[in-house]
Amino acid sequence: MTERISDAEHAVMEVLWKRAPLTATEVADQVVQQKDWSLQTVKTLLSRLAAKAVVGTERDGRRFLYSPLVERDAYLTGVSRNFVDRLFGGKVMPLVAHLAEADELSADDIREIEELLRELKR
Amino acid sequence: MTERISDAEHAVMEVLWKRAPLTATEVADQVVQQKDWSLQTVKTLLSRLAAKAVVGTERDGRRFLYSPLVERDAYLTGVSRNFVDRLFGGKVMPLVAHLAEADELSADDIREIEELLRELKR
DNA sequence: TTTGACTGTTTACATCTGTAATCAATGAAA
DNA sequence: TTTCATTGATTACAGATGTAAACAGTCAAA
Numbered sequence: 001m002t003e004r005i006s007d008a009e010h011a012v013m014e015v016l017w018k019r020a021p022l023t024a025t026e027v028a029d030q031v032v033q034q035k036d037w038s039l040q041t042v043k044t045l046l047s048r049l050a051a052k053a054v055v056g057t058e059r060d061g062r063r064f065l066y067s068p069l070v071e072r073d074a075y076l077t078g079v080s081r082n083f084v085d086r087l088f089g090g091k092v093m094p095l096v097a098h099l100a101e102a103d104e105l106s107a108d109d110i111r112e113i114e115e116l117l118r119e120l121k122r
Numbered sequence: 123m124t125e126r127i128s129d130a131e132h133a134v135m136e137v138l139w140k141r142a143p144l145t146a147t148e149v150a151d152q153v154v155q156q157k158d159w160s161l162q163t164v165k166t167l168l169s170r171l172a173a174k175a176v177v178g179t180e181r182d183g184r185r186f187l188y189s190p191l192v193e194r195d196a197y198l199t200g201v202s203r204n205f206v207d208r209l210f211g212g213k214v215m216p217l218v219a220h221l222a223e224a225d226e227l228s229a230d231d232i233r234e235i236e237e238l239l240r241e242l243k244r
Numbered sequence: 245t246t247t248g249a250c251t252g253t254t255t256a257c258a259t260c261t262g263t264a265a266t267c268a269a270t271g272a273a274a
Numbered sequence: 275t276t277t278c279a280t281t282g283a284t285t286a287c288a289g290a291t292g293t294a295a296a297c298a299g300t301c302a303a304a
Contacts, residue, residue: 006291010208024251040294043252048291062300063251076209077224080217083205084226086132087198092221093234095202099214100242102199104206110239112215117232117239120222130262146281163263165282170261184270185281 003052005075011035012045013054017072021058021065124192124200125174133157134167135176139194143180143187 005013015030016022022030028042046066049055057064088094096113099105105113127135137152138144144152150164168188171177179186210216218235221227227235 004290007208008292037292038294039251040296041292044292044294047253073220073224076220077226079209080221080224081226084221086129087201092218092227092231093238096214096218096235097238098195098198099202099206100238102195102202104199104203105214105242107243109214110242113218114236114239116215116219116222117236120227120232121229126260128261159262160264161281162265166262166264169283 003054003070005049005054005070008035008037008041009045009049009054012042012049013068013070013072013075016055016066016068020067022067023060023063023065027066124197125176127171127176127192127197130157130159130163131167131171131176134164134171135190135192135194135197138177138188138190142189144189145182145185145187147185149188 011031011034012027015027018030024043024046025039027046028037028039031037031042046055050057050066054068054070055066056069057066059065084090084092084095088098096105100110133153133156134149137149140152146165146168147161149168150159150161153159153164168177172179172188176190176192177188178191179188181187206212206214206217210220218227222232
């Protein structure tokens, strides 16, 4: 039962998942390359994430260092599961079928997935 | 650029995608089997959906008949695309790989997907 | 030691969501 | 014709979210 991470919070997490620990300013520097947010906004998001225990803080003199407490993998598993459950009745096949029919899968994608599945069976 | 449909609204849409047009009461009767909502709540959701032009209304005497204006398929394509873009860099492979690694795919699932992909190549 | 730059904390505020209650119009029943 | 039930419209209200501004503590420079 991982705490829910909002869209905005997710952008912050992606930065921390790439490298951590980081200070608020360092996180903001990264985030700003994607989103047009102020330093204050990023700090608010970090606070909320810390309040939810999704990131941990470690005092470093006058400032904090932030690190993810939730692994990206675990998070992705949770949201993927939720997504597939809600929209495709919990089955991955209809999702893949849907993307395929909507022409969202290239021939390369298909080859890659087939390769992956072959691996899985071994 | 389809209007965003919230979770609660989505439950209402599923009913209308199954059969339409329906009156508010008919929709509520269906929805209540899933969610423990009052008739009022369902009506509010229908109004919001109508305001967003996601469902259309057609007067029928004293009441309205509601029908989806957005197709389920188009909606699913949109949210799937968005989901895959946001969390898996737009590639489906990592999503499937992820679900597979998280043991969310059974042997049957794998067989089904392989079958599907085989079809697609023909 | 005063001042300024940084950093976290507190407060703000509009919008969206979930979940209705209340109101008003009206057709049906008594 | 008065009354009740049905139905859409309006209003409500708390919590989540996006997006900060204002405040307060403190180390560093002057």
